[in-house]
Amino acid sequence: MPHTKDELIKLINLDEPDYPEIVAKLTKDDIPILTELAQDPNLAIATKAISCLGFMNDDRAFAGVEKAAKSNDPVLRVAATHALRNMTSRPATEKLLGKLLDDDDIGVKKFALKTVEASKLSNLKEKVKQMHSKETNEHIKSLSKQVMDKL
Amino acid sequence: MANLQWESLGGILTTNISSVCWSANRIDSFARGTDNALYHRWWDGHHWGGWENLGGTITSDPVAVSWGSNRIDVFAKGTDGAVWHRWWDGHNWGGWESLGGTITSNITAVCWGANRIDLFARGTDNAMYHRWWDGHHWGGWENLGGIITSDPKAVSWGSNRIDVFAKGTDNAVWHRWWNGNAWGGWELLGGIITSNISAVSWASNRLDLFVRGTDNAMYHKYWDGSHWGPGQALNLHIKILTAPTRFTINQMLDAMREVYATAGISVNLVSTETLNISNPALAVLNDIDTGTCTGGNPSAEQIALSNFRNNAGSLDVVVYVCRSVSWNSGSLNGCASFPANRPMAVIASYCSRYTLGHEVGHVLGLAHVNDNNRLMTGLGTDNITNPPPDLIQSEKNTMIASGFTN
Numbered sequence: 001m002p003h004t005k006d007e008l009i010k011l012i013n014l015d016e017p018d019y020p021e022i023v024a025k026l027t028k029d030d031i032p033i034l035t036e037l038a039q040d041p042n043l044a045i046a047t048k049a050i051s052c053l054g055f056m057n058d059d060r061a062f063a064g065v066e067k068a069a070k071s072n073d074p075v076l077r078v079a080a081t082h083a084l085r086n087m088t089s090r091p092a093t094e095k096l097l098g099k100l101l102d103d104d105d106i107g108v109k110k111f112a113l114k115t116v117e118a119s120k121l122s123n124l125k126e127k128v129k130q131m132h133s134k135e136t137n138e139h140i141k142s143l144s145k146q147v148m149d150k151l
Numbered sequence: 152m153a154n155l156q157w158e159s160l161g162g163i164l165t166t167n168i169s170s171v172c173w174s175a176n177r178i179d180s181f182a183r184g185t186d187n188a189l190y191h192r193w194w195d196g197h198h199w200g201g202w203e204n205l206g207g208t209i210t211s212d213p214v215a216v217s218w219g220s221n222r223i224d225v226f227a228k229g230t231d232g233a234v235w236h237r238w239w240d241g242h243n244w245g246g247w248e249s250l251g252g253t254i255t256s257n258i259t260a261v262c263w264g265a266n267r268i269d270l271f272a273r274g275t276d277n278a279m280y281h282r283w284w285d286g287h288h289w290g291g292w293e294n295l296g297g298i299i300t301s302d303p304k305a306v307s308w309g310s311n312r313i314d315v316f317a318k319g320t321d322n323a324v325w326h327r328w329w330n331g332n333a334w335g336g337w338e339l340l341g342g343i344i345t346s347n348i349s350a351v352s353w354a355s356n357r358l359d360l361f362v363r364g365t366d367n368a369m370y371h372k373y374w375d376g377s378h379w380g381p382g383q384a385l386n387l388h389i390k391i392l393t394a395p396t397r398f399t400i401n402q403m404l405d406a407m408r409e410v411y412a413t414a415g416i417s418v419n420l421v422s423t424e425t426l427n428i429s430n431p432a433l434a435v436l437n438d439i440d441t442g443t444c445t446g447g448n449p450s451a452e453q454i455a456l457s458n459f460r461n462n463a464g465s466l467d468v469v470v471y472v473c474r475s476v477s478w479n480s481g482s483l484n485g486c487a488s489f490p491a492n493r494p495m496a497v498i499a500s501y502c503s504r505y506t507l508g509h510e511v512g513h514v515l516g517l518a519h520v521n522d523n524n525r526l527m528t529g530l531g532t533d534n535i536t537n538p539p540p541d542l543i544q545s546e547k548n549t550m551i552a553s554g555f556t557n
Contacts, residue, residue, distance in 0.1 A: 014531040015484040015506055016444065043501035044484060044533060051481025075475050078438045079482050107438030139435040
């Protein structure tokens with residue numbers, strides 16, 4: 001039996017959520033409402049719904065994260081990019097991360113690099129190299145060099 | 152020119168003096184003599200009487216109280232470490248009566264009504280003990296706990312009300328109180344004191360405390376019926392990378408102040424600064440990664456952000472409002488881990504009304520609780536059920552002892 005929308009909001013909208021503990025209480029039946037919440041205008045709810053989806057190994061959960069990754073709101077894109085860290089076993093994740101490495105937003109680029117680094121996605125090394133060559137923010141440039149060296 | 156003359160009342164005294172008044176123009180004073188007996192002088196409105204030898208062999212300061220006209224009760228420690236009692240009933244001295252116990256401090260005594268006496272002293276285990284006379288019998292000794300390092304001091308501001316103060320092992324003042332039904336406290340009142348505590352009440356629900364500080368100056372603290380003054384103050388600086396979107400800084404600050412006031416802590420907003428995120432070093436910190444977000448283990452990004460502490464002292468708390476906050480596993484409203492000597496928290500632009508107070512609570516040493524009626528709920532400050540959320544006494548003590556309030 002899926003949680004109601006209100007139950008899910010109460011469950012996920014904590015100041016410092018322990019996501020593995022929260023997700024242990026969820027089932028795949030909760031994914032549709034989590035996907036809806038991932039677009040909630042209250043970013044406190046939306047970002048946490050995205051983080052939860054990242055822990056749910058399911059095509060629909062990935063679709064929810066992908067939708068957030070393509071949002072116009074950079075806060076949602078940052079949360080989605082971070083959530084992809086837990087979805088790197090999916091081939092589509094690398095493709096999505098490749099696009100996120102090209103994002104205009106510094107925060108999205110930073111978390112994309114961190115996700116690539118954490119999961120050692122060597123298929124994206126060339127993309128990271130390109131990023132390094134054209135990046136203007138010295139800190140992102142330095143981070144991309146660090147990630148490149150580890151891949 | 153001031154008159155510096157004092158009237159000599161004679162005697163050779165070997166303790167402090169305890170004086171009590173049981174009516175207008177009446178004073179009774181007690182002290183130990185060179186033979187360790189208790190001595191008494193009195194002012195009857197016209198003349199000084201005494202010194203009257205009341206006998207005994209006492210090993211502490213005497214303490215005298217009066218619960219009615221022409222009534223005096225005097226207490227002192229005997230050579231056996233027990234509390235001993237003599238009383239004047241208007242005609243004769245009674246006693247010495249042993250009240251037992253083995254005490255390791257001077258005694259404090261208070262009367263909150265006719266034919267009522269409450270005594271307090273430190274026991275051999277350094278806890279505070281209480282005996283009381285209810286008009287018919289002596290009750291106690293009741294163990295009130297604590298580890299006290301001074302004489303206790305009791306005062307009453309009304310019927311069936313007692314407030315007792317003592318210095319703790321941290322040299323701060325601690326407080327317990329009887330509200331007519333139960334004992335409250337121990338409540339930490341702070342300070343670093345080098346004397347016993349003097350306490351007095353001049354009206355209902357009013358207390359004034361006086362102590363000596365480490366600089367040998369006299370310090371004063373008061374209870375005005377709703378708060379301890381002067382209160383502890385927390386200096387707060389807000390540094391904005393991204394403006395908050397759900398609540399204004401003032402709304403969050405008001406909410407924090409309302410809760411912190413219950414701990415006697417006033418929140419001083421010392422500065423508000425909008426940081427320039429076109430600075431490349433700040434731009435990368437606007438969506439901050441706090442790593443494990445565990446106390447004493449700040450991430451590299453938190454350490455980098457802590458460099459932007461303009462105008463903040465080492466005990467001032469800096470709160471950075473970032474566009475988003477996350478830790479290893481996902482999105483957060485805030486995080487309070489910080490580098491040594493740089494107390495700080497980060498909160499997300501989309502955080503709740505109470506996240507600011509909650510995260511600073513972590514900075515002051517508070518942990519999560521599973522109670523949505525409390526500020527430190529781990530169940531989400533957006534889910535607080537009965538605002539304003541509460542702080543319990545032990546949390547208030549922790550905040551005041553944190554070193555970040557003064």
